[in-house]
Amino acid sequence: MRTAKEIVEYVAELSRIKLDEDETEKMIKELGEVIEYMDILQGLDTEGVEPMSHVFPITNVMREDEVTPSFEREDILRNAPERTDETLVVPKTIE
Amino acid sequence: MTWETVIGLEVHVELATKSKIFCGCSTEFGGAPNTHCCPVCAGMPGTLPVLNKKVLEYALVAGIALGCKINRYNKFDRKNYFYPDLPKAYQISQLYLPFARDGRVEYVTRSGQKKVARIREIHMEEDAGKLIHSPYGDVSYPDFNRCGVPLIEIVSEPDFRDSEEVLGYLMWLKSTFEYLGISDVRMEEGSMRADINLSVRPGGSDRFGVRTEMKNINSFKAIERAIIDESKRQIELLEAGGRVIQETRKWDDNKGRSFSMRTKENAQDYRYFPEPNIPPILISEELLRTLAERQPELAHEKRERYIREYGLSDYDAGLLTEKKALAELFERTADLCSDPKETANWMLGDMMYLMNRDSVTAEELNIDPAQFADFVIAVRNGIINRTVAKSVFEKIFASHDFNVAKYIEENNLRQIDDAGRIRRIASEVIAENPKTVAQYKSGKTKVFAFFIGQTMRRLQGKANPSLVNEIVTELLNHAD
Numbered sequence: 001m002r003t004a005k006e007i008v009e010y011v012a013e014l015s016r017i018k019l020d021e022d023e024t025e026k027m028i029k030e031l032g033e034v035i036e037y038m039d040i041l042q043g044l045d046t047e048g049v050e051p052m053s054h055v056f057p058i059t060n061v062m063r064e065d066e067v068t069p070s071f072e073r074e075d076i077l078r079n080a081p082e083r084t085d086e087t088l089v090v091p092k093t094i095e
Numbered sequence: 096m097t098w099e100t101v102i103g104l105e106v107h108v109e110l111a112t113k114s115k116i117f118c119g120c121s122t123e124f125g126g127a128p129n130t131h132c133c134p135v136c137a138g139m140p141g142t143l144p145v146l147n148k149k150v151l152e153y154a155l156v157a158g159i160a161l162g163c164k165i166n167r168y169n170k171f172d173r174k175n176y177f178y179p180d181l182p183k184a185y186q187i188s189q190l191y192l193p194f195a196r197d198g199r200v201e202y203v204t205r206s207g208q209k210k211v212a213r214i215r216e217i218h219m220e221e222d223a224g225k226l227i228h229s230p231y232g233d234v235s236y237p238d239f240n241r242c243g244v245p246l247i248e249i250v251s252e253p254d255f256r257d258s259e260e261v262l263g264y265l266m267w268l269k270s271t272f273e274y275l276g277i278s279d280v281r282m283e284e285g286s287m288r289a290d291i292n293l294s295v296r297p298g299g300s301d302r303f304g305v306r307t308e309m310k311n312i313n314s315f316k317a318i319e320r321a322i323i324d325e326s327k328r329q330i331e332l333l334e335a336g337g338r339v340i341q342e343t344r345k346w347d348d349n350k351g352r353s354f355s356m357r358t359k360e361n362a363q364d365y366r367y368f369p370e371p372n373i374p375p376i377l378i379s380e381e382l383l384r385t386l387a388e389r390q391p392e393l394a395h396e397k398r399e400r401y402i403r404e405y406g407l408s409d410y411d412a413g414l415l416t417e418k419k420a421l422a423e424l425f426e427r428t429a430d431l432c433s434d435p436k437e438t439a440n441w442m443l444g445d446m447m448y449l450m451n452r453d454s455v456t457a458e459e460l461n462i463d464p465a466q467f468a469d470f471v472i473a474v475r476n477g478i479i480n481r482t483v484a485k486s487v488f489e490k491i492f493a494s495h496d497f498n499v500a501k502y503i504e505e506n507n508l509r510q511i512d513d514a515g516r517i518r519r520i521a522s523e524v525i526a527e528n529p530k531t532v533a534q535y536k537s538g539k540t541k542v543f544a545f546f547i548g549q550t551m552r553r554l555q556g557k558a559n560p561s562l563v564n565e566i567v568t569e570l571l572n573h574a575d
Binding site for chain 2: 014015016051053054055056058059060061062063064065066067068069070071073076077084086087088089090091092093
């Protein structure tokens, strides 16, 4: 079993979020509350209950295969902190 | 000690829809970077993806062709991972209830062996973008045009034992999707690519060894090389007393070897959960029936029919059916001339030779079936002989706009069936070559071909060959 601190650090790393000491403490508390609540739910008898896949009882919301105009590239890129005329600029990532 | 290689495949196939899977942006290949993007596929917060109906239809068509059980109730999930080619930081995919499971593919390997591959599942998902890495600095430039292009991922059971089986299966998939018209299946454009899961184990063992994964290999040649190399690497490692580490490796086709990618241990935690923005999909029995009925005759079905109906060999039938364009040319021509055997012979012989010589692909072929049929009839009816036919076929191959009958008349290519004329020419040849005749008489029957050749040449190669044969034989046997 991982400690609450380890879980917070792990999730932060997966999300590429940097947390300082205070933020980590705050997260441990908040995430802890969520997990505690989950524990209450875990105690329920769900024998024979299908997992819910969607909150509304609707299915098959689809569209026809039709091309609609894309956005101007400028609008796609304008909010980026760093960019060229054609693309965003991101730290070099080679998997 | 003998080793057995065990391979399972995950094959990604881009579906040939006009628009993306969850938005109306174009799927066209090769646009300027980030020009086929909108807030949905560029991952802006607060956008709502809506499934493209055609994606579901194409996916179901593939599932049916691969003999899968279709999950009439299926849904999408989020696969979370952080990588700059995926602006949402999650890929919409199907984990818990994929649309198809438990399929089966019967394919034939290059050396003619029949094999079976079981399909574990097929799911729908969206493609990611492309990263262009700067050669100068520590930055990359993401192009999101491919984000949201529809894919199906076909996951096989570990049923392959060598590269020949893998290639046989991939060829089966490629031609099946081409016949179904649901994908361009162009490996060089990335519209079909394979991840290879490979392990080795001692021959006779029924336990699996530790496997490695090589992702996104996109040519048949590279796949073959990667499989051979990785099997060898693992066997050598184990024989030297080492152990195989479960990892993802990158195949470098230029260097001809794979490299460990040394990803962090927790990098594979995708934290899947149901996609809340897309309601589940319910597939009606009626839709499935309609799609199954609409399924065209596939390559492997044609292959069996050609063997059965036309008496072609398994190998020849395979060559004619692998590409849809070839099968269509064959069927239309054979239908017009009512001579499938002769049509097949010209396609498998002269046509394939010319395609090879001139680097013409099946899709680029420019042969008019009507002209081809007239040609086959002309050969069969002895209007032109086979020597002349070869040069006429080259004309048919070179141009769609070619009239066989006119060409034969204008160039005076008709076969010479005039026995009197052949006899006259053959007599001349015999009279002019007394020494050779003497050789023949003394038992050197090999010189017979000389008389045939000379007679043919003087008749511009157009004479009826069996008549020439008959007349020369007769004249030689009666010569003094």
